[in-house]
Amino acid sequence: MAKNSSASNPAAAASPSASGSSATGGRSRRLFSRRGSSAASGPRKPGQLAQMRQAFDLTRRNDPKLVPYMLLAFFGSIIVLLAVGLLVKNWITFLILGIVIGALAAMIILSLRAQNAALTQLEGQPGGARAAMSLLRRGWIMPEEPVAVNPRSRDLIFRAVGRPGVVLVTEGPTGRVQQIVNAEKTRMRRILPDVPIHVIHSGTQDGQVKLQDLPKTMRALPAKITKDEVVAVDKRLTSIGRAALPIPKGVDPTKARASRKGLRGR
Known part of the structure; x- marks a missing residue:
């Protein structure tokens, strides 16, 4: 009887494979939909390094002293801290510290010079x-x-x-x-x-x-x-509030009236 029931109902016998394929298809559809939604969300914003590079390129065009000042801040910090490290006989630690502080000083110089360059371009512009x-x-x-x-x-x-x-x-x-x-x-x-x-x-x-x-x-x-x-x-x-805009002299908008001759077509 079991064999006859299975033979008489082939759809029931094939149901495990069908359910497995449907589950796999559903998972794949969800996966592609997630990828599609992330791709359609628009281009990603530039990262912090990309923004710093853009600021450096824009500032260098208008400020020829940017690169010398950044190099002076970077290597000056390294030389000073390396000299201190040689005095205390721990030059490796102070060399690493000088590199970190020098990079930070160069970034501060870049930020200040970029700010001044942006304000120079806004000079004379409304706002x-x-x-x-x-x-x-x-x-x-x-x-x-x-x-x-x-x-x-x-x-x-x-x-x-x-x-x-x-x-x-x-x-x-x-x-x-x-x-x-x-x-x-x-x-x-x-x-x-x-x-x-x-x-x-x-x-x-x-x-x-x-x-x-x-x-x-x-x-x-x-x-x-x-x-x-x-x-x-x-x-x-x-x-x-803000000051009201000036009204031309001799005009009172609250007492303005339409011309009757104009309305009659004369």
């Missing part, structure tokens, strides 16, 4: 001052957008609040931008009568601060308010 201000670390609060704009000359004012008080950084000729600077200071004095307000003119003209020197100039300002007062001052300034 370059805000990019330089972003290099400030902790203790500063600054909006992304300018707080005052001259629509005709496209002069800008960016604001930062820190321990020195309020710092206004301008973009544009000093004489021309002074008008919107005075207007912005008047608005701020109404709600912040006792907070110091500093004005820094960024640019390459006489009396202006270059972008690469802007963070250092802002850090050198003396501290006048506490950290808690920094947050409170920023909240007050945020509450008043």
